[in-house]
Amino acid sequence: MQKLCIQKITIKNSPAFKEASFYPSLHFNVFSGASGAGKSVLMESVLALFGLRETNATFLEATLDLQGIPQEFEGLIDEGEVVLTLSKKDKIRYFLNAQNIPKKKIQELFTPFLKHLSTKSYDAANEQNLFLTLDGFIQSKNQAYQQILQNYKESFLHFSEAKNTLKTLQEEALKVAELKEFVRFEIQKLETLNPKKGEYEELLVLKKEISKKEKINESLQNVREFLNQSHKVSEFLNLINSDESDSILNALNLLESLCEQEGERLETLEMRNIEEILNRIEALSALKHRYGGVDEALEYLENKKQELQKYENLDSILKDAQHSYNRAKDTLQARAKVLTEAREKHLSDFENALNLALTSLKMPKAKVVLKTLLEVESYTLLGAQNLAITLNTALKNLSSGEFNRFRLALLLAQSAQTNHQAIIILDEMDANLSGEESQGVANALKALSTSYQIFAISHQPHMPSLANTHFLIQKQPNGSTITPLDKQGRIQEIARMISGDSITKEALEFATKQLSTLQCN
Structure with a gap:
């Protein structure tokens, strides 16, 4: 409540x-x-x-x-x-x-x-507010009506969702051939390049090493020439009986082993095609620029494969969407019928209550008309009907005073219980x-x-x-x-409202009588 x-x-x-x-x-x-x-x-x-x-x-x-x-x-x-x-x-x-x-x-x-x-409020004339008033009146008469109304609204929202889904798929179906061709092209382009995680960074390191290959090779040759004279170092160490002979000779052996390893690595680099490496780096760089990175490109590739799968299965998906739409439509029509019948059942009572209120407000009687919509596509969240209320003229033609008295009549007719x-x-x-x-x-x-x-x-x-x-x-x-x-103050003020600042005896008598007769103490 x-x-x-x-x-x-x-x-x-x-x-x-x-x-x-x-x-x-x-x-x-x-x-x-x-x-x-x-x-x-x-x-x-x-x-x-x-x-x-x-x-x-x-x-x-x-x-x-x-x-x-x-x-x-x-x-x-x-x-x-x-x-x-x-x-x-x-x-x-x-x-x-x-x-x-x-x-x-x-x-x-x-x-x-x-x-x-x-005096300037005309919002109550719109159909939504008129339906709110009618539905409020019916709820005060029928405890089950709130659930009927809720069931219809849920069905309408479900139907609208199913309709939009079907429409989107139908639009896709019209251009699916073009979409499939484009997606296939995107997939083929990425699969042909076949990027690997971390490959771009590895190639940059390789490029740097290749660029230093000549300098490293030249330096390696100089070291090897030095090592060719290592027997002279050994002879010198033997002659002086140095305590450091073993460590120095071990260091020379280690240096020779390192040169052998580096020589093998240089031979491997010599076999790499630098042009291919540079082209690969350029291709991966373009990929990085477009997608943000190799990982993002691989994720994009996976999404495109799923999208292509969807297009390949579109006929099946479209068929399922059509079935969902038909089921939602049937449910909506059934619940709209229940809602319409409930409104039609209470329409005459609502019109009578409204006219009773209008009569008390010195207004002409109203005609309340519910027009059922034939096409389910025309249904709205308000229902499967249009609601119109007219007096001796359309509501929009009422004066501001008449219109606000009409609003009071709507409130009276709603029969609020709370x-x-x-x-x-x-x-x-x-x-x-x-x-x-x-x-x-x-x-x-x-x-x-x-x-x-x-x-x-x-x-x-x-x-x-x-x-x-x-x-x-x-x-x-x-x-x-x-x-x-207080009562006496009210009498004085009502008398002033009747006769002005110069309060008359007649005005006081009228005010006293009004309060005595009408006021609920």
Whole structure:
């Protein structure tokens, strides 16, 4: 179960409030006051706290009751009481229980819980949101519907993956002959060169040795001429009876052995074709430049062999992909049929609930139409249908006031069962409405406040008369204040809203009667 409600809000250094705190009701909160007192500034601050507006204050903080944390946020915060803080100094920072959290994460966490109904918000008219409302209504009536919806979405994603795989293989099949020829050429080129691990480095060493061969040979000849005179060294050592005779003669023997070994090595080098070695080094150097090294070239060769094998087996792979696509398509169609039937079954009840809400809001009745898509390729993640709702005109042609009352009707029709599943924020929802229309909006918000925590600005008396908590915002020399009104204060403020600053006896009587008749204490 997911729900969110605000228990306390603190604002510091905004355009209207130097410092202010208030404790909203869990249900219907209405804010009134003279123009310019700071009501809209307050709502902007609330939206900024959840990352939905740029902040207009240096410090914002809310104590929240948060239940049902999305899986991707588990471990980041715990359920229950959460303190959300926004601080603006050198830059803007968000904190959850004193833990620094990026703004994007704040938006991802809280946006599903917030519904901001402003005079410029037309997002509810898109088909995705209309389906969300319809599906929400059906879920409140049918416990098995959530699983039906989930099964369809899983099948759609599986079908989309199978379709994309098949399409890719079909495209490859069209150019497979060209691809096979190219891959064969790449393989043949590498296999002809037949590089070995460490060969390039060994050839560089060999090249260096060959380049020194003439100098080594010349020096070897000089040493051998010296060794040809070694008998004279032996005679000298015998004549002087030196104690070092044996070690010197042993050293000369060792030198002679070394010369023999080096001579054999030079003969071997003489047999090597230097031109072939240089050509080989050049070829391996080009390989190194292209692939990064011999090891990388060998890995590339292995990958190309596997790629060629895939092309050789493409017919079999393509056949398997076609079977997977057909199975995914059959499953999707079967689950789409179950989803469609569930929607069709509850469509009339949804339309009736929507029209009941529209009637209470003094709006014309709506027609809800589900059109089944014939081709499975036309299915979307939303289902195998198109959903359209029209009143006496298309939704896009409604005025902003009419459209926001339509949004309220959608919320009412959804028949939400979970208390405080979200927060609704409204900025002068009843502006430019007739008294009868304004009363309808107030009644709708009162009904919604059993399922939502509502924050609303109003310049008419109907919302304040039904609110659980009525806050008066007043402009003061040291910054505006937010004051929760008692019954007498509410009567005075409602009377002011009716008659203006010069409060009349009739306005007071009307306000008293409204609160006595309508307000739930």
